Structures are given as structure tokens and as C-alpha cells.
Amino acid sequence: MTALTFALKEIPRQRIDLSPLTPDKLAGKSRKEIELITLQSGTRKIPAAEIFRIKGDDAANIIFTDACDKLDRIGADMTGGRIRIEGDTGAYLAFHTNGGEIILSGNAGAFVASGMKKGIIEVRGNVGDFLAAALPGDQRGMSGGTVIVRGNAGDRAGDHMRRGTLLIEGSAGDYCATRMTAGTIAVLGKVGILPGFAMKRGTLLLRKMPERLPATFNDCGAHTFSFLPMLTQSWQIHGGKLARLPKAKSPMQRYMGDLANNGKGEILIGI
């Protein structure tokens, strides 16, 4: 069996919702059936075969090639299997994903891994705003799984995050980890202003002191944490800069807050 490959024929004029093309939804379907699946594009419904050249037959292993930023909701609600994307994607990559693996070679738009519950996502480029965040009105953002961003993330990364691990090798924008309820975010580059704003619990690991911390975060001093080497050791398998994090324990500056919102979150600086 060869991977089920969707090669984009041309850059579409309208955005296209690709949520029907996940390993679970395509399992057991013939090539003909897959070609006839209609995809929402603006107000139109277009058969998949009009948008993609389709090859292969292994629905558990899907590849999108020549992908562009008009392709939204790739991997939405998937519960298993593997999706590899060559190129860029639009918004809502891995939206509410509940298992499986997604690897994106390029950049992604806003709301990557929003509402994600399980699985592993690797973005080799940059991602837009609201990475692993909640949709407006939603109570929680990401609630499980692991997201690795090799590039940079936009603003509000980890907003309302409930659980899971968000690893950003580059920099993150303003208001990183806002309203976070639990989970772990690590940013190896810089972060913008006011990280952890309205954070309730959870951990934000930073390499350097941010430009401006909220006034409602209090310094708890420099300490050595025995859980940290275990945590960073568990990231070794992801390779890249994450695999090169120092294994030795060294003191980390701990700030706790947001005291305006329960105040049990922590920002650890010096990873």
C-alpha cells in the first residue's frame, strides 16, 4: 500500500475546508468514493478530484503536496493515522484533533491545534496567532497532546490551554500563555509583552526574561526543580533544539501569577 496523496492542482481562489480528508474519515473508502467527496469552498461544494490529483490507497497515511495557505482545517477531529503536508496550510490545522500525527513542512495560519485533545503535531515553519488557543467563546484551548513549532508563533499562543505540551523552538508573540489553566509551554526564543496574562495554573518555560512581565506576577526566587530534567529529557525524541537542551540541573527564576486570576501559574526563566 502506498500513501494516499493529494496533490493540489492549482492555488484555489477561495479557502477550502479539508476536514473531510482525515485518515479516519477516509478509512475503507475506494479511490472513486474519495474523489467524489465534496469539500466546502466559500459557498460552493467541490469534489475532491477537482482540487487534487489523488494517488495511492493507504488512508492511514495521507500526504498533501503543493499545499498552500488557502487549505483550512487539515486533520480536524482526526483520531489516528498520519498526515504529512508539504507546503503551507491555512487556519485551524489539527482543530480538535484527538490522536494521530501531523507533520507540516511549511507555515500554518491561525488557531493551529485549537481544542486539540491528543496526538502530536509538528510544524517546521511558523504558525499564526492563537496557537493551541480557544476559539472566541470556547472555555478551553488545547487539552492534550504535543505541538512542536520549529519556527515562530504569533500572538496569544496557548490561550486558555488546559493540558498538553506546546514547544516553540523560535519566538512567540505577545500575550503568550494568556488565561492558561494547565499544561506546559516552552519557548526557546523570545516572547512578546505580558506573557502569562490572566494565567491560572500551568507552566511557561522561557529561555530569557521577557520584555515585560505582568505586574501581577511575583518573583519566587531562583530554584532547582527536579521535574525539569525529566521534562526536558522527554522532549529529546523530538530532535532539533529541543534535543540540545542542557540536561544538567540549573537554577531557574520562578515567577508565579497571575495574582489577579488565582495566581498558581508559573513562568520559569533560564531553560
Next chain:
Amino acid sequence: MKINGVEIEDTFAEAFGMRATRVIITAVNLKWAMHAAEAATGFATSVIACGAEAGIERTLKKTETPDGRVGVSILLFSASSKELAKQLERRIGQCVLTSPTSAAFAGMDEGDPIPLGKNLRYFGDGYQSSKLIDGKRYWRIPVMDGEFLCQETTGMVRAIGGGNFLVLAKTQTAALAACEAAIIAMRKLPNVIMPFPGGIVRSGSKVGSKYPTLFASSNDAYCPTIRGITKTELLPDTSCVLEIVIDGLTEADIRLAMRVGMQAVCKLGAKRGIQKITAGNYGGKLGQFHFKLRDIMKAEKQK
């Protein structure tokens, strides 16, 4: 059967089904890991009155522990899963949580999960937090030297307690030397503990007593100072009997430990005053597991 002049009596040790768990205790150095482990396994010689039987299994190198520090693995046995969970929580809470620099981790993944840090976390009074690492939850409880890191649960398995053998000797010195040699050899084995002080017990007990409130009392048949007025099991010139009790995770673990221990005793032999090895049983009616001494030693003799 005689090995090096030591008679192996044709009898068996009678052992019971128990529940067991293993916990890994780490600390800044082995001294402090050992302090915590010794305290956690203290007062745990017999379930008759301690609630648990516990002991140190072995020391662990940095590469063998979850947090990369040196540590000690302990085994804890109890008569029921409920009692084991209670004892574990008390012992980790009072003896490991309290010990400087310590951390506690699950020593086994198999079996049913029982709380390790799951309830102890409330000591943090709301300042505790948890981290999920590789699918396992760890609690970080703020304490005065930093944080006590404790895995949420550890595994509980069905195990065996009460494997034993008794050493009859001409003198107390000879019996003690033989049992000490046995313990040194047996402590090298995994999955077993010898829960009594120094691994050796002198107050072997029988079931029941003339006093109705006591469940167990002195094993008079093996007490040398009353030999003249009891139905004694001692040889005419036996003046000391010591026992080694073994708790293990499996039948095979106990068999191996008994063999290694008895080998060490027999090595000293009759010339050093060792007369006989026997075992404690209750007629085979109470315990599910019977460890026949001669069967265990047969393989050794054939060598």
C-alpha cells in the same frame, strides 16, 4: 538429605498470598535516599502488628532512576490491597515526604495502580501542581527545601509473603554467623526482601496462644530454654534457632532466595556448628504456597 553435614529436613515453608508494590526513592545522594528508605521500611517486620512487611530491595544508580539521581528501591507487602494502599500512603507521607531532597517514583508499571502522590499532594494546601511527563503524572508539592516530587501512582501486584527457613545450630554464634552469611547472599537478589531486623528473626511464632486475645505466640517447639517441658523439635545439642523470612513478588523469586540462603548456610556446614535447616508451616492448611526444602536444594545437590 545432608549438605556439608547439615541436614535438610523433609518439610516445607508455608507462604501466603499478599499484595506488593515497589517504590523508588531518590535523593541528592545515597545517604539521604537511604535515610528515607530506611524510615519508610521501618517497623514493617510482620503484618501481625505492623500492617506491612517492607524492606530495601537494592540501591539504584543515577541511570536507573527517573530523575537521574541515585536512589533506593523498596518493596512493601501487605495482606490486602486496601491495607497496602493505607500503609504506602502513611509511610511515603511520613518518611519520604519529610526527608530532605527526596523524591518518590513508581517502581513498577504492571498491576493495578495505587495512590503514591495522589493523596499526598493535598499537603501542598493548594500550592501543589502536577506535570504529565510521557503519560505519567507527577505531583510537585512545595516543601521547605524546595519541592517534593512524587509520582501519582505506583503498581500493585499479587505477591507472596512468608517464605522461610530455620537454622538449628549448636551455638548462638554459629546460628547468627550462618544467617548473616545467608542474608548477604540473598540481598543480592531482586524482587525479594527479608523484612526482619538485619533480615533475621529469633522469635518464630506459632498460630494462636493460650491467651485468647493473641493471634500468635512463641514457637515453643523451637525454644531451647524450655525444651525439657515442651514437645520439642530440637536436636539434643541444639542451643539456638534463627529464622529467615522472605517476601517475594513471585514463587520463583522466593525459591531462588531460599536456595541461595540455604546454600550459604550449608557452606559453613556441620564443622561450624550448623546442624539442620527446617522450615515453618502450619500443616499446609493455611498458606497457598508450599516451598519444599529438599526440592529447592535438590538441584543444588545434583551440581
